Amino acid sequence: MSEFRHNLITNEWVVVATERAKRPSDFVGSKTPKTIPEYSESCPFCPGNEQHTPPALYRYPAEGDWNIRVVPNKFAALKPTDSLERVQEGRYLKFGGFGYADVIIEAPLHNQTLGTLSEDNVLHVMKAYKARYDSLSADERVDLVTIFRNHGVRAGTSLEHPHSQIIATPLVPLRVRAQLEETQRYSANLGSCVFCDIMKEEKKDGRRLVLETDYFVAFEPYASRSPFETWILPKRHQSVFGAIHLNELKDMAHSVRTILGK
Structure with a gap:
Protein backbone atom coordinates (compact mmCIF):
# COMPACT_ATOMS: atom_id res chain seq x y z
CA MET A 1 0.00 0.00 0.00
CA VAL A 28 20.65 -7.40 -10.70
CA GLY A 29 24.35 -8.10 -10.28
CA SER A 30 25.18 -6.39 -13.57
CA LYS A 31 28.25 -4.13 -13.35
CA THR A 32 29.64 -4.18 -16.88
CA PRO A 33 28.04 -3.14 -20.20
CA LYS A 34 26.56 -5.97 -22.23
CA THR A 35 25.17 -6.48 -25.70
CA PRO A 173 6.31 19.01 -5.33
CA LEU A 174 8.08 21.78 -3.43
CA ARG A 175 10.86 22.13 -6.03
CA VAL A 176 8.37 22.58 -8.87
CA ARG A 177 6.34 25.07 -6.81
CA ALA A 178 9.52 27.07 -6.18
CA GLN A 179 10.26 27.18 -9.91
CA LEU A 180 6.73 28.35 -10.68
CA GLU A 181 6.92 31.04 -8.02
CA GLU A 182 10.24 32.32 -9.38
CA THR A 183 8.89 32.53 -12.95
CA GLN A 184 5.86 34.46 -11.66
CA ARG A 185 8.08 36.79 -9.65
CA TYR A 186 10.29 37.40 -12.70
CA SER A 187 7.25 38.24 -14.81
CA ALA A 188 5.83 40.56 -12.14
CA ASN A 189 9.14 42.43 -11.76
CA LEU A 190 10.25 42.66 -15.40
CA GLY A 191 7.02 42.25 -17.34
CA SER A 192 8.33 39.41 -19.51
CA CYS A 193 8.62 35.62 -19.58
CA VAL A 194 11.86 34.25 -18.09
CA PHE A 195 11.92 31.32 -20.53
CA CYS A 196 11.43 33.58 -23.55
CA ASP A 197 14.20 35.86 -22.26
CA ILE A 198 16.58 32.93 -21.65
CA MET A 199 15.90 31.60 -25.14
CA LYS A 200 16.64 35.00 -26.71
CA GLU A 201 19.87 35.28 -24.72
CA GLU A 202 21.06 31.80 -25.73
CA LYS A 203 20.30 32.45 -29.41
CA LYS A 204 22.16 35.77 -29.22
CA ASP A 205 25.18 34.28 -27.42
CA GLY A 206 25.31 31.04 -29.40
CA ARG A 207 28.02 29.31 -27.36
CA ARG A 208 25.63 26.89 -25.65
CA LEU A 209 23.22 26.48 -28.57
CA VAL A 210 22.71 22.82 -29.56
CA LEU A 211 19.93 22.99 -32.13
CA GLU A 212 17.41 25.45 -33.55
CA THR A 213 14.41 24.37 -35.63
CA ASP A 214 11.26 26.09 -36.86
CA TYR A 215 9.51 25.63 -33.53
CA PHE A 216 12.16 24.84 -30.88
CA VAL A 217 15.50 25.98 -29.50
CA ALA A 218 17.78 23.51 -27.69
CA PHE A 219 20.72 24.61 -25.57
CA GLU A 220 22.88 23.78 -22.55
CA PRO A 221 21.64 26.03 -19.73
CA TYR A 222 24.03 28.67 -18.38
CA ALA A 223 23.66 27.29 -14.83
CA SER A 224 23.58 23.55 -15.61
CA ARG A 225 23.17 21.25 -12.63
CA SER A 226 24.76 18.24 -14.36
CA PRO A 227 26.89 17.38 -17.40
CA PHE A 228 24.96 17.24 -20.70
CA GLU A 229 21.86 18.89 -19.22
CA THR A 230 19.89 20.16 -22.23
CA TRP A 231 16.76 22.27 -22.45
CA ILE A 232 14.38 22.20 -25.40
CA LEU A 233 12.14 25.28 -25.33
CA PRO A 234 9.24 26.05 -27.68
CA LYS A 235 9.50 29.30 -29.61
CA ARG A 236 5.78 29.83 -29.13
CA HIS A 237 4.99 31.33 -25.73
CA GLN A 238 3.01 28.41 -24.27
CA SER A 239 3.32 26.58 -20.97
CA VAL A 240 0.83 23.72 -21.47
CA PHE A 241 2.08 20.58 -23.23
CA GLY A 242 -1.49 19.64 -24.15
CA ALA A 243 -1.72 22.78 -26.31
CA ILE A 244 1.08 21.67 -28.65
CA HIS A 245 0.22 21.68 -32.37
CA LEU A 246 0.89 18.76 -34.72
CA ASN A 247 3.64 20.62 -36.60
CA GLU A 248 5.29 21.41 -33.28
CA LEU A 249 4.97 17.78 -32.20
CA LYS A 250 6.71 16.66 -35.41
CA ASP A 251 9.45 19.23 -34.83
CA MET A 252 9.79 18.12 -31.23
CA ALA A 253 10.23 14.50 -32.34
CA HIS A 254 12.97 15.61 -34.74
CA SER A 255 14.69 17.66 -32.03
CA VAL A 256 14.59 14.90 -29.40
CA ARG A 257 15.83 12.22 -31.79
CA THR A 258 18.62 14.44 -33.12
CA ILE A 259 19.90 15.40 -29.67
CA LEU A 260 19.70 11.90 -28.18
CA GLY A 261 21.32 10.44 -31.28
CA LYS A 262 24.44 12.60 -30.93
Missing part, protein backbone atom coordinates in the same frame (compact mmCIF):
# COMPACT_ATOMS: atom_id res chain seq x y z
CA SER A 2 1.27 3.48 -0.90
CA GLU A 3 0.62 6.75 0.90
CA PHE A 4 1.68 10.39 0.91
CA ARG A 5 3.29 11.52 4.17
CA HIS A 6 3.85 15.14 5.20
CA ASN A 7 7.31 16.30 6.30
CA LEU A 8 6.84 18.83 9.11
CA ILE A 9 10.32 20.33 8.61
CA THR A 10 10.30 20.95 4.84
CA ASN A 11 6.51 21.11 4.24
CA GLU A 12 6.99 18.47 1.53
CA TRP A 13 4.79 15.49 0.77
CA VAL A 14 6.69 12.28 0.07
CA VAL A 15 5.43 8.97 -1.31
CA VAL A 16 6.06 5.86 0.75
CA ALA A 17 5.62 2.87 -1.57
CA THR A 18 6.83 -0.52 -0.35
CA GLU A 19 5.39 -2.33 -3.40
CA ARG A 20 8.04 -0.72 -5.61
CA ALA A 21 10.64 -3.08 -4.14
CA LYS A 22 8.92 -6.02 -5.88
CA ARG A 23 9.39 -4.76 -9.43
CA PRO A 24 11.53 -6.89 -11.78
CA SER A 25 15.01 -5.86 -12.83
CA ASP A 26 17.34 -6.64 -15.72
CA PHE A 27 20.30 -5.25 -13.81
CA ILE A 36 21.40 -6.01 -25.61
CA PRO A 37 19.40 -8.41 -27.84
CA GLU A 38 16.47 -7.39 -30.06
CA TYR A 39 14.19 -9.68 -28.06
CA SER A 40 14.22 -11.00 -24.51
CA GLU A 41 11.99 -13.90 -23.55
CA SER A 42 11.89 -12.73 -19.93
CA CYS A 43 11.04 -9.09 -20.74
CA PRO A 44 7.40 -8.17 -19.98
CA PHE A 45 7.53 -5.38 -22.58
CA CYS A 46 8.62 -7.51 -25.55
CA PRO A 47 5.99 -8.60 -28.14
CA GLY A 48 4.40 -11.91 -27.19
CA ASN A 49 4.68 -11.18 -23.46
CA GLU A 50 1.71 -8.80 -23.25
CA GLN A 51 0.06 -11.05 -20.66
CA HIS A 52 2.70 -9.89 -18.16
CA THR A 53 1.45 -6.28 -18.25
CA PRO A 54 -1.98 -4.79 -17.52
CA PRO A 55 -4.23 -4.17 -20.57
CA ALA A 56 -3.11 -1.32 -22.82
CA LEU A 57 -4.53 2.16 -22.24
CA TYR A 58 -3.24 3.26 -25.64
CA ARG A 59 -1.52 1.54 -28.54
CA TYR A 60 -0.32 2.34 -32.03
CA PRO A 61 -1.42 1.07 -34.40
CA ALA A 62 -4.80 0.17 -32.92
CA GLU A 63 -4.85 -3.24 -34.65
CA GLY A 64 -2.20 -5.77 -35.63
CA ASP A 65 1.42 -5.67 -34.50
CA TRP A 66 2.04 -2.74 -32.20
CA ASN A 67 4.81 -0.13 -32.36
CA ILE A 68 3.87 1.61 -29.10
CA ARG A 69 1.91 0.46 -26.06
CA VAL A 70 0.93 2.44 -22.98
CA VAL A 71 0.03 0.37 -19.92
CA PRO A 72 -0.56 1.10 -16.23
CA ASN A 73 2.60 0.55 -14.21
CA LYS A 74 2.17 -2.86 -12.60
CA PHE A 75 4.37 -1.81 -9.68
CA ALA A 76 3.14 1.77 -9.40
CA ALA A 77 3.69 3.93 -6.35
CA LEU A 78 0.36 5.63 -7.12
CA LYS A 79 -3.10 4.21 -7.79
CA PRO A 80 -6.26 6.04 -8.98
CA THR A 81 -8.38 4.05 -6.50
CA ASP A 82 -6.59 5.33 -3.39
CA SER A 83 -8.26 7.92 -1.16
CA LEU A 84 -7.40 11.62 -1.00
CA GLU A 85 -8.82 11.96 2.51
CA ARG A 86 -6.18 13.32 4.88
CA VAL A 87 -5.67 11.40 8.11
CA GLN A 88 -3.98 12.60 11.29
CA GLU A 89 -1.44 10.16 12.78
CA GLY A 90 -0.13 11.66 16.01
CA ARG A 91 1.60 14.89 15.01
CA TYR A 92 1.78 13.76 11.39
CA LEU A 93 -0.52 13.95 8.38
CA LYS A 94 -0.97 11.44 5.57
CA PHE A 95 -3.33 10.40 2.80
CA GLY A 96 -3.65 7.53 0.34
CA GLY A 97 -1.30 7.13 -2.61
CA PHE A 98 -3.73 8.52 -5.16
CA GLY A 99 -2.44 9.15 -8.64
CA TYR A 100 -1.70 7.57 -11.98
CA ALA A 101 1.44 5.86 -13.24
CA ASP A 102 1.75 4.85 -16.90
CA VAL A 103 4.53 3.10 -18.77
CA ILE A 104 5.04 4.06 -22.43
CA ILE A 105 6.65 1.10 -24.22
CA GLU A 106 8.35 3.00 -27.01
CA ALA A 107 9.18 0.19 -29.44
CA PRO A 108 8.77 -3.56 -29.92
CA LEU A 109 12.54 -4.11 -30.23
CA HIS A 110 14.27 -4.65 -26.91
CA ASN A 111 17.51 -2.87 -27.86
CA GLN A 112 16.25 0.46 -29.22
CA THR A 113 16.34 3.98 -27.75
CA LEU A 114 14.73 7.28 -28.73
CA GLY A 115 18.01 8.16 -30.40
CA THR A 116 17.97 5.07 -32.65
CA LEU A 117 14.27 4.88 -33.51
CA SER A 118 13.07 6.40 -36.78
CA GLU A 119 11.80 9.96 -36.60
CA ASP A 120 8.28 8.71 -37.42
CA ASN A 121 8.40 6.29 -34.49
CA VAL A 122 9.60 9.03 -32.14
CA LEU A 123 6.71 11.19 -33.36
CA HIS A 124 4.26 8.45 -32.35
CA VAL A 125 5.90 8.29 -28.93
CA MET A 126 5.28 12.05 -28.62
CA LYS A 127 1.67 11.51 -29.72
CA ALA A 128 1.29 8.88 -27.00
CA TYR A 129 2.68 11.36 -24.47
CA LYS A 130 0.12 13.95 -25.53
CA ALA A 131 -2.80 11.51 -25.56
CA ARG A 132 -2.09 10.38 -22.01
CA TYR A 133 -1.27 13.92 -20.85
CA ASP A 134 -4.65 15.11 -22.10
CA SER A 135 -6.48 12.17 -20.53
CA LEU A 136 -4.81 12.48 -17.13
CA SER A 137 -5.13 16.27 -17.04
CA ALA A 138 -8.88 15.91 -17.45
CA ASP A 139 -9.12 14.38 -13.95
CA GLU A 140 -9.89 17.32 -11.64
CA ARG A 141 -8.05 15.60 -8.78
CA VAL A 142 -4.76 15.81 -10.68
CA ASP A 143 -2.56 18.89 -10.13
CA LEU A 144 0.55 17.82 -12.02
CA VAL A 145 1.36 15.48 -14.92
CA THR A 146 5.04 14.57 -15.28
CA ILE A 147 6.61 12.78 -18.25
CA PHE A 148 10.07 11.34 -17.65
CA ARG A 149 12.52 8.78 -18.94
CA ASN A 150 15.42 7.10 -17.14
CA HIS A 151 18.31 5.63 -19.11
CA GLY A 152 20.51 2.99 -17.53
CA VAL A 153 20.62 1.46 -14.09
CA ARG A 154 22.41 4.46 -12.52
CA ALA A 155 19.48 6.65 -13.55
CA GLY A 156 16.96 4.30 -11.94
CA THR A 157 15.96 2.07 -14.85
CA SER A 158 14.96 -1.46 -13.79
CA LEU A 159 14.19 -2.83 -17.29
CA GLU A 160 16.29 -2.48 -20.45
CA HIS A 161 13.39 -2.35 -22.92
CA PRO A 162 12.91 1.23 -24.22
CA HIS A 163 10.22 2.91 -22.15
CA SER A 164 9.24 6.21 -20.56
CA GLN A 165 6.86 6.92 -17.72
CA ILE A 166 4.06 9.35 -16.92
CA ILE A 167 2.86 10.08 -13.42
CA ALA A 168 -0.09 12.23 -12.38
CA THR A 169 -0.24 13.49 -8.80
CA PRO A 170 -2.76 15.41 -6.66
CA LEU A 171 -0.11 17.87 -5.50
CA VAL A 172 2.86 19.80 -6.85
